[in-house]
Amino acid sequence: MPPTHDAESATSLLPSESPFELHAVESPLIVYPRGGSPWLAYPHKDEEHFVRASFDRWDAMRVARGEYPPYPLAGGRSGLLVVENSRWFRDRYAYERQHYGTAYGFGGNVDEMLEEFEHFLFLFHDEFVEVIAAGVCFETSTAPFDLESPVRRVGLDDLADACTLEQFEEHGIRIHLRKDARSREELLEASRLCDQALYQVALELDGSIRVTHRLTVRTQRGTTKSRWRSFNKVEARFDGILDDPSALRPLVSRYAAEVAARRAARRTR
Numbered sequence: 001m002p003p004t005h006d007a008e009s010a011t012s013l014l015p016s017e018s019p020f021e022l023h024a025v026e027s028p029l030i031v032y033p034r035g036g037s038p039w040l041a042y043p044h045k046d047e048e049h050f051v052r053a054s055f056d057r058w059d060a061m062r063v064a065r066g067e068y069p070p071y072p073l074a075g076g077r078s079g080l081l082v083v084e085n086s087r088w089f090r091d092r093y094a095y096e097r098q099h100y101g102t103a104y105g106f107g108g109n110v111d112e113m114l115e116e117f118e119h120f121l122f123l124f125h126d127e128f129v130e131v132i133a134a135g136v137c138f139e140t141s142t143a144p145f146d147l148e149s150p151v152r153r154v155g156l157d158d159l160a161d162a163c164t165l166e167q168f169e170e171h172g173i174r175i176h177l178r179k180d181a182r183s184r185e186e187l188l189e190a191s192r193l194c195d196q197a198l199y200q201v202a203l204e205l206d207g208s209i210r211v212t213h214r215l216t217v218r219t220q221r222g223t224t225k226s227r228w229r230s231f232n233k234v235e236a237r238f239d240g241i242l243d244d245p246s247a248l249r250p251l252v253s254r255y256a257a258e259v260a261a262r263r264a265a266r267r268t269r
Helices: 087-099 112-116 184-190 245-267
Strands: 009-012 029-031 039-043 050-056 060-065 080-084 118-123 127-133 135-141 164-170 173-179 196-205 208-220 223-230 233-239
Touching: 050 127, 060 087, 087 112, 087 118, 087 127, 127 135, 164 245, 173 245, 184 196, 184 208, 196 245, 208 245, 223 245, 233 245
Parallel strands: none
Antiparallel strands: 009 080, 029 039, 039 050, 050 135, 060 127, 080 118, 118 127, 164 173, 173 196, 196 208, 208 223, 223 233
16 A cells, blocks of 8 residues: 655656657647547657557546646656655545445456556656556557557557467366566566566357456566456466466466356256
């Protein structure tokens, strides 16, 4: 749980040579697609690339004009920072808890915000954008992003079939275990900004293959955790990166047994 007192401050998340660093002068394009979550796009400071930022489990966004950071900076300035001891974060959590509680829309438990969400701050030349979300996903392009281009979220999107590590059967159901091909170092660096799905489990049913579970890796406040997620709900937690996927087999087997039992019950009706 983040502290509920002490002074607010903002700490940089991007190094100065990041491929996602903001342009020194240009303002962002902010898009709120119908039925979707907002995203923002801007030119990279090299003036040759464009960047788009979208959000994992977006909760709130606000935009204001101004050239000066709204919070004291701790440890240098970059285009993206995280606000510690945020009053706005506490207000949003209190609102969600009061009105939704266990009906909370993401993982079914509003306290997920305390463990996984952060208050992000984008500092542009004469305006700033603040977002409360579980993570930030970046894309780069040599051309500007248009309003209709689909959002791509590395680390959250389904892995391709080519990433299949092994296939096996549990309770009569074919299981596909996929693994992210990035190095441990790349995965850890990306996990500072957003969940990264190190492993994905897909069930093969009636001729179709569907991802049902993910083991995600996230680094926050200097600590790395792995979380076993079933349709976004966290069912198990591990410290650090879970390198050995065999630890997931009992969890996969239990879920496959539940699916097999439901399918058998439908056949006997």
